[in-house]
Amino acid sequence: MDSSRKHLRYSCSGSADLTDGSNGRCWGHLGDISLGGFYVSTFGPWPIHTEVRFKLSVEGKEICGVGEVATSHPGVGMAVLFQELSNDHQKALEEVIVALQKAGDDQSSIGLQV
Numbered sequence: 001m002d003s004s005r006k007h008l009r010y011s012c013s014g015s016a017d018l019t020d021g022s023n024g025r026c027w028g029h030l031g032d033i034s035l036g037g038f039y040v041s042t043f044g045p046w047p048i049h050t051e052v053r054f055k056l057s058v059e060g061k062e063i064c065g066v067g068e069v070a071t072s073h074p075g076v077g078m079a080v081l082f083q084e085l086s087n088d089h090q091k092a093l094e095e096v097i098v099a100l101q102k103a104g105d106d107q108s109s110i111g112l113q114v
Helices: 087-104
Strands: 008-020 025-033 037-041 051-058 061-073 077-084 109-113
Touching: 008 037, 008 087, 025 051, 025 087, 051 077, 061 087
Parallel strands: none
Antiparallel strands: 008 025, 008 051, 008 109, 025 037, 037 077, 051 061, 061 077
């Protein structure tokens, strides 16, 4: 386990709609989410350090904010770290994490942290 990761990640099912500063757009499926960020499966991920605006739909909640691409795997997907979330979207994120914890009774956890 990478000790630089701060938050437990949870497998989830949801969608992500992202835009970058040059009006590029990307859609994909959420693979996991944590209090620190998320992983989106997409064929054409953006380069590391790209700033993105995102809208996530997961567990009946919508989470919007600004993030930064942390890892990029061509043909697979990318990890995005949260940079800016409003108080309302932070609360929605926390509610999603609690729901995933309860739903899986820790079976949702994939044992990794981000």
